[in-house]
Amino acid sequence: MPTCYIEFKTIEAKERALAARWVFVNGKQLSICWSDFPVTTIARITNLSSETTATTVHSVCMSYGNVESLQIRKDGSMDVHYSINELPNMPKILEMLNEIAINGSHWMAQPAPRLPQGLAKTPEGQNWLGKQLSNYIGNIKKHLELMRIYSEDMEELHNAVMHIKECPKLVSNESFSTT
The missing domain is CATH 3.30.70.330 (RRM (RNA recognition motif) domain)
Structure with missing residues (x-):
C-alpha cells in the first residue's frame, strides 16, 4: 500500500487531519494515520x-x-x-x-x-523495525480480510447460479399468451 509522509504547517492542522481519519483523493478513500x-x-x-x-x-x-x-x-x-x-x-x-x-x-x-545495518542495533532502529513489521502484518490482515469477503461473495454468486440452473421454470410460456 502506498505511503505518503506529510508535514503539516501547524499542530492543529495535523490534529484535524488525524481526527478525520480518511481523505478522498482521485476517487479513492485513503486512511490517515500518524507516523x-x-x-x-x-x-x-x-x-x-x-x-x-x-x-x-x-x-x-x-x-x-x-x-x-x-x-x-x-x-x-x-x-x-x-x-x-x-x-x-x-x-x-x-x-x-x-x-x-x-x-x-x-x-x-x-x-x-x-x-x-548500522541502525538495526540502535533503539530507534529497532523501534522502526517493529513499526514496519506491524504495518506489514496489518496490510496482510487487510488483504486476507478482503480475500475472505471476495470468497464469500463468490460462493454466494455460485450458489445463486446453481439455484437458477436447478430451479424449474416457474412461469410457462402459455401464461403470457394474448388469446
Missing part, C-alpha cells in the same frame, strides 16, 4: 524514465548527500543508500529528490522500508 518519519538512510526512487541511467540517478543524488551505493530493483525503481551520517538530512534529501524531473518523468522519492 514517525522512518529511521533509514535509503531513499527509494520511483517513476523513473526508462531512459534515465543509474549514473544519472547517482550523480543527482550525490548533489544532496554522500551516496554509498545504488541498487536497481526489479520494478525499475532504485534504492539509493546514503551514508549513515546523512540520517539527520534525510527529510530534506527526500524533499529535494521529489522535485526532480528528468527525461519527462517526475521522480517520487520516499524512505525505503529497509534499515541499514
Whole structure:
C-alpha cells in the first residue's frame, strides 16, 4: 500500500487531519494515520524514465548527500543508500529528490522500508523495525480480510447460479399468451 509522509504547517492542522481519519483523493478513500518519519538512510526512487541511467540517478543524488551505493530493483525503481551520517538530512534529501524531473518523468522519492545495518542495533532502529513489521502484518490482515469477503461473495454468486440452473421454470410460456 502506498505511503505518503506529510508535514503539516501547524499542530492543529495535523490534529484535524488525524481526527478525520480518511481523505478522498482521485476517487479513492485513503486512511490517515500518524507516523514517525522512518529511521533509514535509503531513499527509494520511483517513476523513473526508462531512459534515465543509474549514473544519472547517482550523480543527482550525490548533489544532496554522500551516496554509498545504488541498487536497481526489479520494478525499475532504485534504492539509493546514503551514508549513515546523512540520517539527520534525510527529510530534506527526500524533499529535494521529489522535485526532480528528468527525461519527462517526475521522480517520487520516499524512505525505503529497509534499515541499514548500522541502525538495526540502535533503539530507534529497532523501534522502526517493529513499526514496519506491524504495518506489514496489518496490510496482510487487510488483504486476507478482503480475500475472505471476495470468497464469500463468490460462493454466494455460485450458489445463486446453481439455484437458477436447478430451479424449474416457474412461469410457462402459455401464461403470457394474448388469446
